[in-house]
Structures are given as C-alpha cells and as structure tokens.
Amino acid sequence: MLRLKNDPPPAGSLKSTEPQIYKDDIELNDHAGSTEASDVSRNDSSGAPDPGLQEGETLYRHAVELSQQIPWTSDREGRIIHVGSGWASVLDIPFEELLGSGWLRLVHPDDVTRVAETRRMTLVTGAPYECEYRIRVADGSYRWFRARAGAQRDQTGAIARWYGTIEDVQDRKQAELTHQGHARVLEMIAAGLSLHEVLEALCLLAEEQIPGARCSILLLDRERQVLRHGAAPSLPAAYSAAIDGLTVGPDVGSCGAAAAECRDVIVTDIASDPLWADWRDLALSHGLRACWSRPVLARSGEVLGTFAFYHDEPRVPTEKDMARIDAVLHLAALAIERQRSDAALRESEEHYRHSVELNPQVPWTADPMGNILDVSSRWFEHTGIPTEEALGSGWMKALHPDDVAPTQQRWLHSVSSGESFDAEYRVRLADGSYRWCRARAAPRRDEDGLIIRWYGTLEDIHDRKLAKEHLRYAAYHDDLTGLPNRRLFHERLQQAVGEAVNLQRMVGLLLIDVDHLKQINDRFGHDAGDALLQTLGTRLHSAVGITDTVARLSGDEFAIILPDVADEAQIAEMAKAVLTQTQEPLRRTGSTLEFRISIGGTVAAGSGMTTEQLLKQADLALYHGKGSGRGTFRMFNPAMREEAQRTASALEIAGKAVTFGWIEPFYQPKVAPASGTLGGFEALLRWRHPSRGIQSPATLAPALDDPDLGIAIGERMRFRVFQDMRGWLDAGLDPGRIAINAAAVEFRCGDYAERVIEELNWAGVPTSCLEVEVTESVFLDSSADTVERALRTLSAAGVTIALDDFGTGYASLAHLKRFPVDVIKIDRSFVSKLETDAGDAAIVRAVLGLGQSLGIKVVAEGVETATQMTLLRELGCNLVQGYHMGRPMPAEDVPQFIAHE
Numbered sequence: 092m093l094r095l096k097n098d099p100p101p102a103g104s105l106k107s108t109e110p111q112i113y114k115d116d117i118e119l120n121d122h123a124g125s126t127e128a129s130d131v132s133r134n135d136s137s138g139a140p141d142p143g144l145q146e147g148e149t150l151y152r153h154a155v156e157l158s159q160q161i162p163w164t165s166d167r168e169g170r171i172i173h174v175g176s177g178w179a180s181v182l183d184i185p186f187e188e189l190l191g192s193g194w195l196r197l198v199h200p201d202d203v204t205r206v207a208e209t210r211r212m213t214l215v216t217g218a219p220y221e222c223e224y225r226i227r228v229a230d231g232s233y234r235w236f237r238a239r240a241g242a243q244r245d246q247t248g249a250i251a252r253w254y255g256t257i258e259d260v261q262d263r264k265q266a267e268l269t270h271q272g273h274a275r276v277l278e279m280i281a282a283g284l285s286l287h288e289v290l291e292a293l294c295l296l297a298e299e300q301i302p303g304a305r306c307s308i309l310l311l312d313r314e315r316q317v318l319r320h321g322a323a324p325s326l327p328a329a330y331s332a333a334i335d336g337l338t339v340g341p342d343v344g345s346c347g348a349a350a351a352e353c354r355d356v357i358v359t360d361i362a363s364d365p366l367w368a369d370w371r372d373l374a375l376s377h378g379l380r381a382c383w384s385r386p387v388l389a390r391s392g393e394v395l396g397t398f399a400f401y402h403d404e405p406r407v408p409t410e411k412d413m414a415r416i417d418a419v420l421h422l423a424a425l426a427i428e429r430q431r432s433d434a435a436l437r438e439s440e441e442h443y444r445h446s447v448e449l450n451p452q453v454p455w456t457a458d459p460m461g462n463i464l465d466v467s468s469r470w471f472e473h474t475g476i477p478t479e480e481a482l483g484s485g486w487m488k489a490l491h492p493d494d495v496a497p498t499q500q501r502w503l504h505s506v507s508s509g510e511s512f513d514a515e516y517r518v519r520l521a522d523g524s525y526r527w528c529r530a531r532a533a534p535r536r537d538e539d540g541l542i543i544r545w546y547g548t549l550e551d552i553h554d555r556k557l558a559k560e561h562l563r564y565a566a567y568h569d570d571l572t573g574l575p576n577r578r579l580f581h582e583r584l585q586q587a588v589g590e591a592v593n594l595q596r597m598v599g600l601l602l603i604d605v606d607h608l609k610q611i612n613d614r615f616g617h618d619a620g621d622a623l624l625q626t627l628g629t630r631l632h633s634a635v636g637i638t639d640t641v642a643r644l645s646g647d648e649f650a651i652i653l654p655d656v657a658d659e660a661q662i663a664e665m666a667k668a669v670l671t672q673t674q675e676p677l678r679r680t681g682s683t684l685e686f687r688i689s690i691g692g693t694v695a696a697g698s699g700m701t702t703e704q705l706l707k708q709a710d711l712a713l714y715h716g717k718g719s720g721r722g723t724f725r726m727f728n729p730a731m732r733e734e735a736q737r738t739a740s741a742l743e744i745a746g747k748a749v750t751f752g753w754i755e756p757f758y759q760p761k762v763a764p765a766s767g768t769l770g771g772f773e774a775l776l777r778w779r780h781p782s783r784g785i786q787s788p789a790t791l792a793p794a795l796d797d798p799d800l801g802i803a804i805g806e807r808m809r810f811r812v813f814q815d816m817r818g819w820l821d822a823g824l825d826p827g828r829i830a831i832n833a834a835a836v837e838f839r840c841g842d843y844a845e846r847v848i849e850e851l852n853w854a855g856v857p858t859s860c861l862e863v864e865v866t867e868s869v870f871l872d873s874s875a876d877t878v879e880r881a882l883r884t885l886s887a888a889g890v891t892i893a894l895d896d897f898g899t900g901y902a903s904l905a906h907l908k909r910f911p912v913d914v915i916k917i918d919r920s921f922v923s924k925l926e927t928d929a930g931d932a933a934i935v936r937a938v939l940g941l942g943q944s945l946g947i948k949v950v951a952e953g954v955e956t957a958t959q960m961t962l963l964r965e966l967g968c969n970l971v972q973g974y975h976m977g978r979p980m981p982a983e984d985v986p987q988f989i990a991h992e
Contacts, residue, residue: 160256165240167250169214181259183229199225199233217242217250223260232302235264241750265300269415272296276422281562286430290322293423298325300415303402305379308387308423309337309346310396318346321396330377334370344370345384346397353394357383360405381406385416387423395427432558455486457532457545461506470549475521491517491525498530509534509542515552527556569643571621572628580642580650584702587640587654588695597696599653599662602709603631603669606687606721608647615684623677623686630672635665650709659694659726666690666724687722689713694727738793744778745794745804753778754807756815757785757979758829760988761950761972764964769989771827771862773972774812775979776804801836809847813854815982820856824989830862830893835869838877844884858889862914866895870906879910886911893950897938907945915942919953919973926958939966 161177170191178189182197198206202224213220220240225233240255276296279289294306305325309318320335337343339350344367349356358364359381361374367382374382381402387395398420400408408416453473455466462483471478474489487495494516505512512532517525532547567579575583584600591598605611605627612620624647631641631649640652651669656662669690677684691713695705708727716725748754756774763770776788794800812831819826837843851858863885869878882892893914894906906912917938924931935951942949951963954973963971977988 160258163240163255163257165253165255167214167252169210169253181228182226197227199227201225213240217244220253220255223264234259234261236260269296269300269418272299273418273422276426277562277566280422280426280429281566283433286426287322289426289430290423291324293419293426294322294324297398297400297416297419300419301400301412303404303406304400305402307331307334307346307399307401308396309334309350309399310427311339311350311394318350318397326401327377330373330379333373342366342368345382346399349384349386349397350394353386353388353392355383355385357408359407362405378403380404383408383412383416385420387420387427389424389428395424395431398423429558429562432554453549455532455547455549457547459506459534459542459544461502461545464544473520474518489519491519493517505532506545512545512547515556518549526551526553528552569628572625572643574628574632574649575640575642577642577644580640580644580652581702583640583642584652584705587652588700588702588705590654591695597656597658597694598705599656599665599692599694600705600709601651601653601662601666601669602644602691602706602713603649603651604689604713604717605647606689606717611684611686615682619679619684622679623684626677627673627686627688631669634668634672656694659692662692662694663724663726666692670722670724689717689721690724691716692724692726741791741793742797742800745791745797745800748778748791749800749803749807751781752807753780754804754811755779755981756808756812757981758815758826758985759972759979760977761827761830761970762976764960764968764971769827770970771829772985773830773864774808774832776808776832777979795834796836798836798839801834802840805834805837806846806850809850811982813850813856815985816856816860817854818982819985819989820860822986824986826860826985826989828860828862828891830864832864832895833869838869838881841877841881844881844888847885847890848888858885862891862893864893864895864916867906870910875909882910886913907941907947912947914948914950916950916952916972917968922951922953922959922963922973923955925962926956932962935963936966939968942969943967 161181162173162175163171164173165171171189171194174186174189178184178186182189184197187193195203195207206222206224209222210220212218219242220238223235223237226236228234236257237260238255238257240253242250243252243254245251273296276289276293279292290308294308297306298304305323307323307326308321310321311317312319316339318334318337318339320331323331334344334346337347340347341351342348342365343351345356345358348354348366356366358366361367361371361380361382367374374380379401381404382399384397384399387398389395398416400412400416453467453469455470456464458464463481463486466478466481466486468478470476470481470486474481476485476489480488487499490498498514498516501514502512504510511534512530515527515529518528519525528549529552530547530549532545534542535544535546537543567576568574569576584598587598590596605623608620608623611623624643627649628641628643631651635641635651635653638654640650640654642650642652644650651665653662653665670688673686673688677686691709691711693705693708693712712725712727716723755777757777758772758774760772761770762768776791778786778788778791780786791804794804809831812829816826816829833843847861847863848858851861863882865878865882886892891913892911893916894910894912895916896918897915907915915938917935921931921934921938925935939949941947948969950970950972951959951968952972954960954963954971954975956975959973960971960975980988
C-alpha cells in the first residue's frame with residue numbers, strides 16, 4: 092500500500108518542494124526500536140520537542156512494528172543508516188553491525204555478487220531497487236527475502252536518501268524452487284540420463300525441500316533380497332559403503348524394515364530404537380540420529396527400493412514433510428521403473444541381436460517386390476493367422492486399422508528405393524489385443540547391386556512404447572483435467588496458425604475464465620473447486636468438434652483452438668454453445684454449485700498474425716467481457732487494443748506522477764445562489780508535467796481503477812488538499828467544506844475511513860471542513876457492506892457525504908435510504924438543458940423537492956449561464972457549481988477568491 096509522508100521536514104534536513112511517495116514505504120522515525128548512523132534533529136528552534144511530531148513518530152513506530160515488512164534507510168551511496176525494529180525477531184546480530192554495508196555478510200555466499208551488482212546499478216541509475224536473495228537468520232539457516240527501495244531526491248533532482256523495505260518471501264520462493272526441481276528431474280528422466288544422475292538430483296531436490304535432511308536411495312536387488320546403493324550425495328561415503336548390500340528384513344534398520352514390510356518406517360531417535368540395534372554405532376559415529384524410510388513402489392505395488400531421510404538430531408516428521416516426501420517418492424518410482432524398463436529392453440534387444448543370427452524370434456523374408464515369401468511359425472503362435480495367409484501382403488490383416496496405410500507406404504518406399512525398412516505398428520494378437528511391434532528389414536543384393544531378397548525380423552516393443560508415451564503424456568497434459576496443458580496448447584496453436592496461412596483459412600481462438608473461482612474454493616473447499624474444473628473440462632470437450640483443441644492453461648483459465656472457421660459468426664456460435672454447457676450447475680455430495688464463465692474470442696486470417704498476437708487479442712476481449720459483466724462472451728475488435736494502449740500509457744504516466752509529485756488539486760467554488768455567498772470548494776484532480784504544465788485528468792482516468800495507483804493518487808490528493816486547508820485556516824480564511832472524490836478501489840482495503848480521519852488529524856484539519864463525494868459506481872464495484880461501514884464511520888466523525896452524478900445511476904433512491912448521504916449533486920447533463928428541455932427541468936425540480944423532503948442539501952453542477960443560476964435560485968437549490976461562478980483554480984488563487992467573495 093502507498094503511504095503519504097506528510098510530516099514537515101525537520102530543521103537542518105534536506106528539503107524538497109514536494110513530499111515524495113514510494114510504494115511499500117514508511118517514513119522511518121522508529122528511534123525506540125532501531126539504530127541510525129546519522130540522526131537528524133526533530134526539535135524546533137527553541138530546542139523543545141514537537142508534541143505533534145512525537146505523536147506522529149509513535150504512530151509510525153506502531154505501524155512499522157505491525158507491518159510484515161522491515162523498513163530501512165541508506166544514504167545516497169547505499170550505506171545503511173537506519174533499520175526498522177523488525178530485524179530483532181529475524182537476526183541474531185546487533186543493529187550497529189547491519190549499518191553501512193555490514194548487512195552483506197548475512198547474505199548467502201552464492202547471492203552476494205548478484206546483490207551487490209544489482210544495488211550498484213540502482214545507485215548509478217537512480218532506478219527503483221528490487222532484488223531477491225537469501226539471508227542467514229537467527230537459527231543459522233538461510234531464508235529468501237525480497238528487498239525494494241526508492242530514491243528521495245532534493246530540489247535539484249539529486250538523490251538525497253534511499254528508503255526501502257525487506258520482506259520474507261521464503262514460502263513463495265520455496266514453492267517456485269520445488270516446482271522447478273520437479274520439472275528438472277522429469278526432464279532428466281525424459282532425456283534418458285543415467286539412473287544414478289537422476290537419483291542424485293532427486294536426493295538434492297528432497298534435501299532442499301526438507302531442511303536438515305540428508306537423503307539416500309537404495310535399490311532392491313530382487314534376486315538376492317538386498318538393498319544396493321543408488322544415490323546419497325550428502326551422506327558420508329563410508330556410511331553409504333557400509334550399508335550397500337543391506338539385507339531386507341523386518342528388524343534391519345529403517346530401510347530394511349521398510350522394504351520387507353512395504354510400509355513407512357519412521358525412526359525419530361536411532362539411539363533408542365530397537366530396529367537399529369545392529370547399526371546404531373555405525374549411524375551415531377557419522378552423526379546420524381534419526382531416519383525416516385519409505386518404500387519406493389512400482390505401479391504394480393512391487394517394492395523397487397527405499398527412500399531414506401536422515402537427520403543429525405532426533406526429529407519427528409511434520410505433515411508438510413510427509414507431503415513433500417510423497418512428491419519426490421513418485422519421481423523416484425518413475426525414474427527406477429524407466430531405468431528397469433530400458434535395461435530390460437536393452438537386454439531383450441541384445442538377446443534378439445544374437446538370436447536373430449541363429450534363430451530369430453519372428454524372422455521373415457520377402458522377394459524384391461516386397462511380397463512375403465516365408466515367415467516363422469511364431470507368427471501363427473502370436474497372431475493366430477496361419478503362415479500361408481501371411482504370405483504376399485496377407486500379413487497386413489494383423490495390423491491395427493490406423494497403422495495399415497502408413498506402414499504400407501513406408502514398406503513400398505523401402506522396396507522402391509532399396510533403403511532399409513524400420514517401422515513401428517500395432518499387431519493384433521490371437522486373443523484380440525494389440526501390441527506395439529517393431530519391424531526391421533535389410534536387402535540382400537547380387538553382384539550387380541540388384542535386390543534379390545529382403546530379410547527382416549519382428550520384435551515386441553510394447554512396454555517401452557507405453558513407457559515413452561506415458562512420459563510424453565505427462566509432459567503435455569494437465570494432471571487434474573487430462574486436457575492438453577499450456578505447452579501442448581502453444582504447439583497446436585502454432586501448427587493451426589501455420590496451416591491456416593498455407594491453406595488460406597481462418598483460425599479461431601477462445602479464452603475462457605471461471606468467474607470467482609477463489610470464492611468457490613473459499614466457500615466449498617478446494618475439492619469442490621477441483622471437481623468444478625474437471626467438470627468444466629469435460630463439458631468444454633463435449634462442446635467442440637473432433638479437430639478442435641480444448642486446453643487448460645492455468646488454474647481457472649481454459650482455451651479452445653478452432654483450426655478452421657468460416658467467419659467470426661462461427662466463433663460466436665461456439666462461444667454460445669460453451670456458455671450453454673455451463674448453465675447447468677454442478678451437483679456434488681448433495682449440494683448444488685452454481686458457476687459461470689467469461690469468454691474472449693478472436694480470429695486470425697492470412698499471414699502476419701503470430702500466436703502471441705492472437706493470444707493477446709483473445710485476452711483483451713476476455714478482459715473487456717469481464718469488465719462489462721461476467722458470464723458473457725466478447726469478440727476482439729481493434730478498439731480494445733487502442734484502449735489497452737491508452738490504459739498502459741495512463742498507468743505509466745500515473746506512476747510517474749505519483750513518484751515525482753506531479754499530482755495537485757485545483758479548486759472549483761460552490762456558491763449559494765440565493766445569497767451569493769461561498770459554500771465551499773470541490774478539489775479536482777490535475778497533474779503538472781514538468782515541461783508542459785497542467786494536464787487534463789482524463790489521461791490518468793484508467794489509473795483510478797488500478798488497485799495500487801488508484802489508492803496512491805487518492806492519498807496524494809488528500810495530502811495536498813489537507814495541506815492547503817491547514818494553510819488557509821492558519822491564515823484566518825474560511826473556505827467552507829472542501830469536497831474530495833473517492834474512487835471505488837479506495838474502499839476495497841476496508842480501512843478508507845480510518846485513513847482519512849487519521850490524515851486529517853495529522854494535518855490538524857477539523858473533520859467539519861471535509862466532504863467526501865462518491866458516485867454510484869462505488870456501490871456497484873465494491874462490497875456494499877464495506878462502503879456503508881466506511882461512510883458511516885466518516886459521517887459519525889463529522890465528515891459530510893455527497894452522492895455525485897445523482898440520477899444517472901441504477902438505484903439512487905435505494906442508496907439515499909441505505910447510506911448516510913448529506914448532499915446530492917445534480918449531474919451537469921440535466922442542468923445544461925434546464926432552459927430548453929422541459930424533461931430535464933422536471934427532473935431538476937423533482938431532485939430539489941426530494942432533497943428538501945429528506946433534509947438533504949442539493950448542489951447543481953455545470954452551471955454556465957446567468958439564466959441557469961436564476962432558475963436554480965427560484966427552484967430553491969442550495970448550492971451551484973460551474974464556470975459561471977468560477978473555473979477550477981490552483982490553491983494559490985483561492986485566498987484572493989475568498990477575499991473577493
């Protein structure tokens with residue numbers, strides 16, 4: 092969250108014309124719990140402490156103590172001069188030793204160079220600093236932290252100081268590293284690396300996930316019933332050698348018992364456990380005090396080996412430990428099974444190589460034209476097709492129907508070219524099942540090089556083929572839904588776009604997002620959320636054609652590739668069919684779960700469209716659809732891209748405006764038409780470009796809906812307004828109530844009212860001087876209960892509440908009844924035609940009558956003529972606002988305006 096630094100600069104400190112605002116930053120005044128290398132005086136010229144400043148420092152100290160982040164300050168060269176008190180609960184080191192560059196000695200040795208270089212670059216460029224690295228904490232272990240900082244600049248633009256925070260990101264980083272580790276091991280298995288390399292990597296991965304563990308994988312020798320060394324990169328070599336060949340038995344340590352009884356054996360204290368009677372001295376001599384062992388099981392349930400986790404002190408596994416062990420255990424089983432399958436296959440191939448020379452398993456011969464002349468009797472044993480029926484091309488009757496054409500084409504190519512034949516296809520066995528086989532053949536030639544005979548063999552590769560397909564399937568499909576994952580989706584989208592260019596056809600793409608999945612998980616549990624995603628995947632698959640692809644891209648995001656569509660109307664029809672599929676609620680365990688989806692669509696025609704552009708267009712359409720109402724379909728149009736570009740530009744400008752203090756209010760007066768007296772001002776957002784001057788707030792409008800920038804802009808406006816108000820009050824001026832506008836995003840944090848009241852107190856401005864204006868979009872976009880609580884808190888404190896643009900929303904009267912509204916503002920669209928449109932005039936009279944009946948003041952906006960002013964006065968309007976009374980003006984012009992009034 093962004094915070095304003097509105098304490099006045101202390102005597103002798105660096106001064107700036109505008110206070111600086113930094114994200115995740117708090118002014119560091121926590122002297123009671125921190126150390127600064129250079130202290131700046133906080134006393135006034137008389138030497139007495141400022142009570143207001145002391146109170147502000149107390150508030151800041153409590154804020155810092157409650158924050159999850161730890162603030163710090165450095166000088167312009169990056170030397171730490173101040174550290175928040177939060178370090179005391181993290182590090183076992185005096186604060187003084189953190190100052191300067193002393194903190195670097197706590198950084199993990201592997202991260203020091205990167206951290207120092209990143210910090211050096213920010214000091215050179217003045218850019219915001221952000222870096223993640225490991226720090227040694229009080230218990231001696233390392234945890235991941237994220238440090239961020241921004242520069243405070245003086246009046247010349249030079250860096251005066253750096254303000255930053257550091258926060259613990261260990262859990263997120265650990266999850267990322269775990270996912271990366273699992274993917275790395277799967278890639279090693281798929282790449283066919285040696286079993287020892289894979290198991291070594293798996294042990295190291297497990298040790299990263301379970302701090303303090305030293306892992307060992309033992310492989311079961313089924314014939315000898317002993318456990319042989321597989322991998323143990325962190326155990327003493329002498330210990331690993333001593334247990335190599337460990338007998339499998341119920342009383343033989345953790346691993347022997349785990350393999351013998353096919354169960355988890357958790358020994359929390361080797362020194363006292365009877366299972367370790369014969370091995371206790373060996374283990375203790377190598378500093379091993381606990382051993383958790385789990386059997387590694389094949390899919391058939393057969394024991395493949397054991398996975399052990401040793402510790403240097405007695406230790407009981409936690410539920411989290413067991414969950415992490417489950418994940419690596421699955422990878423170990425996959426690696427060992429793959430190795431055994433490959434080893435068995437290599438042995439089989441070697442056997443066949445030798446056997447073929449003497450008596451091949453299923454040998455066959457063919458004439459130069461490819462007609463089978465002879466085949467072993469084993470053909471009949473395997474397929475049930477008599478040998479005489481296999482001659483010529485009769486053998487193809489045993490092939491799977493899908494494999495006949497490609498196999499025949501490849502065989503004819505070898506016959507015509509003389510190249511060796513090598514093909515894989517499925518053969519129907521005598522029992523009616525199919526198995527994958529590999530057929531290979533080479534020609535024998537005469538002295539002139541002419542083929543006189545083909546000699547070939549047929550071998551069974553079914554198990555290897557299935558293992559390979561299983562690995563490929565796991566790499567390209569989503570575990571939960573079984574749909575293609577993001578990797579396969581991108582490949583198929585690339586293929587579809589390429590074919591569309593060559594075949595002159597169009598490709599459609601639909602992006603689908605489940606609305607409010609988090610609320611479903613929170614309310615019904617993640618099991619219900621998973622069931623919903625599985626059901627949605629099934630329904631999406633049933634809605635599309637056989638050539639279309641349905642994929643799950645992420646948690647709640649799906650996609651449909653339509654590789655051949657006629658036009659956008661066909662894409663819209665598919666989207667409609669998909670929406671229809673989701674209208675039926677999910678019924679699960681006696682409860683009904685309603686859910687909706689939003690869809691964005693786009694189409695690619697011809698060349699020049701990349702898959703990235705296609706995805707971006709569909710994503711923009713989905714974003715617009717969700718913005719206009721969830722549960723809908725929107726088709727991409729170029730205006731969406733232009734709007735996205737305008738939004739991106741607005742966010743960039745808004746970020747600079749907040750960072751460099753370009754935000755400033757302009758004030759438009761409100762006047763009582765009956766007396767002509769000043770009734771107050773409305774503070775309007777403006778921003779001042781350093782070279783182009785005052786700019787329209789319209790360029791920043793999209794940023795007001797951004798969760799971070801919207802709040803930051805609101806805080807900056809309040810800081811400037813409250814500062815101006817305090818100055819006018821000190822000068823003896825009465826500006827009346829100053830109205831500020833509140834955006835919908837400002838209410839989402841839940842503490843808007845408390846922050847406004849606190850800022851008023853800091854500035855020393857009475858709540859009776861403030862009015863908060865809200866539009867009906869606040870009630871529609873935010874939680875109505877949250878908004879109501881905030882408005883009632885403000886009202887109880889003496890702040891008046893104004894409902895802006897009254898009459899243009901959806902439920903104005905209901906809002907007047909529910910919320911504490913003191914003022915309603917008639918929208919300028921009604922006032923502008925007050926003189927010429929009887930309907931608008933009637934609406935204005937009705938609103939004024941409503942306000943008088945409810946005791947609510949009415950302000951008319953957009954008054955630009957004397958006639959409008961006269962009509963509103965005659966109708967009894969309380970206040971008017973518009974160019975006729977005064978244009979928005981900078982703060983320095985307000986005193987003269989008040990004096991003139």
